[in-house]
Amino acid sequence: MKTTLTATIALLFFGACTTPENNKATNNEASSNQNGKTFPEKAKDMTIYEVNIRQHTPEGTFKAFESHIPKIKELGADILWIMPMQPIGEKNRKGTLGSYYSIRDYKAVNPEFGSIDDFKSLVKKAHDSGLYVILDWVPNHTAWDHSWVTEHPDYYMTDSAALVVGKTLGVDANYYKKKGIGNLVYESDWDDIALLNHHNPGTRSAMIDALRFWVTETDIDGFRMDHAGHEIPLFFWEEATAALNPLKDLFWLAEWDEPRMHITFDATYDWELLRLTAEVAKGKLNAEDLHEHIQKDVTRYGKNPFRLNMINNHDENSWHGTIHEKYGDGERAFAVFSYAAYGVPMLYSGQEAGLDKRLKFFEKDTISWEDPGHYFEFYQKLNKLKADNVALWNGQYGGTPQKLEDGNKDVFSFKRTKDGNTVVGIINLSAKKQSVRLSNADISGSYTDALNGGSLSAGELQLGPWQYFIYTSNR
Numbered sequence: 001m002k003t004t005l006t007a008t009i010a011l012l013f014f015g016a017c018t019t020p021e022n023n024k025a026t027n028n029e030a031s032s033n034q035n036g037k038t039f040p041e042k043a044k045d046m047t048i049y050e051v052n053i054r055q056h057t058p059e060g061t062f063k064a065f066e067s068h069i070p071k072i073k074e075l076g077a078d079i080l081w082i083m084p085m086q087p088i089g090e091k092n093r094k095g096t097l098g099s100y101y102s103i104r105d106y107k108a109v110n111p112e113f114g115s116i117d118d119f120k121s122l123v124k125k126a127h128d129s130g131l132y133v134i135l136d137w138v139p140n141h142t143a144w145d146h147s148w149v150t151e152h153p154d155y156y157m158t159d160s161a162a163l164v165v166g167k168t169l170g171v172d173a174n175y176y177k178k179k180g181i182g183n184l185v186y187e188s189d190w191d192d193i194a195l196l197n198h199h200n201p202g203t204r205s206a207m208i209d210a211l212r213f214w215v216t217e218t219d220i221d222g223f224r225m226d227h228a229g230h231e232i233p234l235f236f237w238e239e240a241t242a243a244l245n246p247l248k249d250l251f252w253l254a255e256w257d258e259p260r261m262h263i264t265f266d267a268t269y270d271w272e273l274l275r276l277t278a279e280v281a282k283g284k285l286n287a288e289d290l291h292e293h294i295q296k297d298v299t300r301y302g303k304n305p306f307r308l309n310m311i312n313n314h315d316e317n318s319w320h321g322t323i324h325e326k327y328g329d330g331e332r333a334f335a336v337f338s339y340a341a342y343g344v345p346m347l348y349s350g351q352e353a354g355l356d357k358r359l360k361f362f363e364k365d366t367i368s369w370e371d372p373g374h375y376f377e378f379y380q381k382l383n384k385l386k387a388d389n390v391a392l393w394n395g396q397y398g399g400t401p402q403k404l405e406d407g408n409k410d411v412f413s414f415k416r417t418k419d420g421n422t423v424v425g426i427i428n429l430s431a432k433k434q435s436v437r438l439s440n441a442d443i444s445g446s447y448t449d450a451l452n453g454g455s456l457s458a459g460e461l462q463l464g465p466w467q468y469f470i471y472t473s474n475r
Contacts, residue, residue: 039222039251040266040306044397045387046078046132047339048253048346050313053085053113054097055359056349058366062118066125075352075376076383079132079251081224082122083314085113089143092192095362100136101226102143102192106210120218132221134251135214139207139236140227141193148206149184149194155203156184157195157231198236207236208243215247222251228265229256237264253308259301267306267394270297270343274310277334278320280429281327287412287429291403294342304396309343311335312351318361323351325358332378333427333466336451339382340425340470341414342401344394352379385450389472391416391423399423404443406436411463415442422447424456424471428463435462447471 049072057064062085072080087105088098097112109116126133142148148155184194198204214220241264244250254261257271276293279285301307310316311334312323323331339345348355350367354375359365386392391399399416406413410430416423424443428434440458447456449469456471463469 038249040395041397042249043079043251043266043306043344044393044395045390046344046394047076047383047386048079048081048308048344049075049077050081050083050346050348052083052314052349052359052367054083054100055365055367060112060364060366062114062122066122069122069125069129069131073129073131075347075380076387077131077347079134079221080126081134081136081253081346083136084138084226085110085119085135087111089145089192091143091145093362094192095360097362097364099192099362101138101141103138103141104143104146106142106207107213116218123218123220127219132251134222134224134253135220136226137211137223138226139196139198139232140230141190141195143192144194146194152202152206153184154200155196155206157197158184161197161199195231198232204236204239208240211240211244212247215244215250219248221248222253222266224253224255226255228254228268229258229261234260259305262301262305265305267308267344270307270309273297273307273343274316277311277337278326281330281334283430286409287427288409290337290341290412290429291414294401295403297342298400303400306395307343308346309338309341310346310348311338312348312355313346314348314359314361317348317355318358322356322358324356329431330429330466333429333468335379336382336425336468336470337412337427337429339386340392340416340423341412341427345382345386347379352376381451385470385472389421389423389450391418391421393418404438406438408434408436410434411436413438420474422473424473425469426461426463426471427468428466431465433462433464435460437461443471445473447473 051065053062053065054060056068084100084103086103087108087110088100089102089104090098093102109119113119123133196203198207211223252265253267254265255269257269261268273290273293276285276289280287280290297307311327311331316326320326327334350369352375353367353369353371354373355367359367390397399418402415404413404415404424406426410428410432411434412425412427412429413436414425422445424447426436437460438458443456443458448454448471449456450472451468451470456469
């Protein structure tokens with residue numbers, strides 16, 4: 001769940017023990033800790049797939065989703081990010097079914113989706129297929145009818161606590177609002193949730209206990225942390241890391257965009273890159289702005305961190321528009337950019353079928369899987385491209401993007417090299433025909449277009465609107 005507040009605090013964690021290692025060459029089972037690798041190295045070539053259980057199938061259940069796991073494996077995705085699946089609050093509920101991010105009980109399963117045994121079966125099916133499962137977690141707030149509201153009101157942000165914490169964070173106290181239940185407060189724009197106070201040791205202890213439950217009881221492989229740095233102090237994540245890391249080798253994804261998160265996190269959101277690509281699609285910015293961002297991002301974050309590069313997710317789809325609404329005829333060009341240019345790619349439920357509607361957030365709204373545009377084959381090629389080319393791997397395990405001087409500000413031309421593998425990408429990010437001129441020095445060697453066939457040579461190259469070429473070379 002996204003917030004409009006820009007806060008600057010907190011960190012998250014990752015794990016470091018043992019869990020099955022995903023072997024891309026094996027489709028029926030995960031291998032056992034191959035070569036002793038742990039996260040983040042195990043995720044060096046992986047794609048994340050966000051699962052919206054409610055909308056993924058007509059039934060909207062764990063059992064129904066299980067039948068889709070082989071197809072996701074065939075697609076070439078690696079990590080299933082399951083959106084929150086705990087019971088949803090009824091008090092102040094939004095819409096008919098409510099928001100996934102209004103949690104009523106951290107240690108239970110939403111009965112609409114099935115039982116905890118159904119969820120365990122889903123996790124096992126995923127593991128048997130060579131996939132990992134991470135759970136979307138909501139540490140920042142709960143529903144108003146969570147038992148903690150009455151049993152442990154001290155776990156929450158009160159108006160008096162908000163003054164203290166807000167001052168610490170540099171947040172205007174007016175940001176927090178009273179809800180009328182005691183003196184608890186909630187966040188602006190989201191009145192179906194009560195804000196937790198992680199400065200209270202009891203809150204932190206209870207939250208860590210709930211996190212531990214899902215690791216030990218259901219064998220999940222990590223967490224995607226909602227609002228990871230939002231009013232959550234660093235020491236909470238230090239405590240959580242110390243408690244959870246010994247349990248299992250876990251992957252941690254933070255919905256936050258700040259370098260400090262990577263002290264303990266595997267991956268963070270590159271929110272700015274998402275915003276910039278949408279502006280380029282509108283013609284308000286161009287490829288030069290994307291090159292500049294990547295250069296600045298590597299400078300700020302370094303080469304090691306995994307940075308999530310996406311063109312869609314649950315927030316974007318429901319609140320800001322479908323991929324086609326945002327990127328128009330350039331949607332495939334920007335998808336290629338998200339896989340090849342920089343960072344860790346991710347897919348959202350239905351993206352591989354050309355999802356062309358804004359899914360309702362608080363109601364049932366089933367995804368259509370007809371796929372008339374043959375998007376499945378398109379994303380399958382991109383996943384294979386990433387897996388087969390070490391230059392495109394994540395963070396320190398891949399090659400740092402190098403800008404090619406092509407003489408055209410509307411074309412994103414780059415080269416990435418790692419361990420003898422080189423990938424050259426040329427992507428027209430405009431609705432007009434373009435041409436680029438590449439030098440022999442930039443593209444010396446023999447290259448093959450991995451997506452379309454053909455070879456690459458120096459000189460002038462013509463591109464149609466939104467046309468792209470991804471050339472690979474091993475030498």
